[in-house]
Amino acid sequence: MQKAILGLDIGGTGIKGGVLVNGHLEDIRSIPTPAHESQEYILQTIADFIHTYEYHELIGIGIGIPGLVDTKQGIVLGLSNIPSFQHVELKKYLTTKFQKPVFINNDANCFAIGVHKYGVGKPFKNLVGITLGTGTGGGIVINGHLYSGSFSAAGEWCSAPYLDHNYEYYCSGKFFQNFYHSKPKALAKLALTGDAEAQKAFDEFGHHLGELLKTILYALAPEAIILGGSIRKTFPLFKKSMYETLQTFSYPTVLENLKILISELDETAIHGAVALVDTEEIKVEA
Incomplete structure (x- = not known):
């Protein structure tokens, strides 16, 4: 049997999983998150879900969560949308249960290392990943390594x-x-029909995003910034105003050499979770 890495994306509404086998992500499925249950119940739900993947020869488990993590100890410090999931020793719990290496990190950090390892970020040693969705997240890769x-x-x-x-x-x-007072997807449909108000919304969004990217450039001057999240699909609608705002950045040479790319990975959260394991040196028994 081929060795596999399990990646989990644990969110407030769903727990999604998939395995990386020979560089390809497969067996992707999900279950609802019992967000309002006790910590013990949620832990058991996660364990039960992992059990369903045990017919794969798992060498490790990677997990992305939308919150802060003590990455060394594998302790989830808190999730705002899962009230009981505060100071959870998730790594200890799963390592004890499955006897496999477990790595946990913030989901935006997972996105950054995922696109670097498997996506359009491959050519770059230094990049920033930005997720644009219900919220905004950021992750940093420096010299080919995730900086958490x-x-x-x-x-x-x-x-x-x-x-x-x-x-x-x-x-x-x-x-x-x-x-x-609308969702991006609905506004995008209107903008594509020529609706002036919807087009104005994306022009303004692009300006604000341009200001965010300038802040990132002043701090890190990465080779590339990769945009992910659901709003990335509307990029043509805010691209122009974003670039217009970027032109006010003080160092033209940095800007001229910057690549702004759109992630092509649909399962970025799971790709990122498996990347946490795939970038570690793990001894595997023959």
Whole structure:
């Protein structure tokens, strides 16, 4: 049997899994997250889900979660959308149960290492991954390695002050909800028919995202910035205003050499989770 890596994406509404076999992701499925149950119940649900993958010869388990993690100890410090999942010794629990190496990190960090390992980020040693969805997340790869910072909090530009709120308020689905009382997908359909108000929404979004990217450039000047998340699919609608805003960046040479790319991976969360394992040196018995 071929050796496989299991990747899990644990979110507030669903737990999604898939295995990497010979560089290909397969056996992708999901179950609902029992978000309002006890910590013990949720842990058992995760374990039961992993058990369904045991017919694969698993060499390790990678997990991405939307929250802060003590990556060394594998402790989930808290998830806002799963009330009971606070200070959870998830690595210890799963290592004891399955006797496999377990690696856990923030989901945006997983996205960054996932696109670097398997996606359009492959050619670059230094990149930033930005997820644009219900919220905004960021991950950093430096010299080919994921930089998580303390408690996986590196790259959290979403929480940095911007205008009267923070970047996430203006660079995620929240912007469209708060200012246009609609979801990005619905507005995109209108914009593509020539609706002026919808087009204005994406022009403004592109401007705000451009300001976020400038902040990233001042801090890290990466070779590439990779955009992921559901809003990435509307890139043609905000590309022009984003680039116009980037032209005000103070170092033209940096900007001229920057690549801004759209992730082509549909299962970025799972790719990122398996990358946590795939980038580690794990001794596998023959």
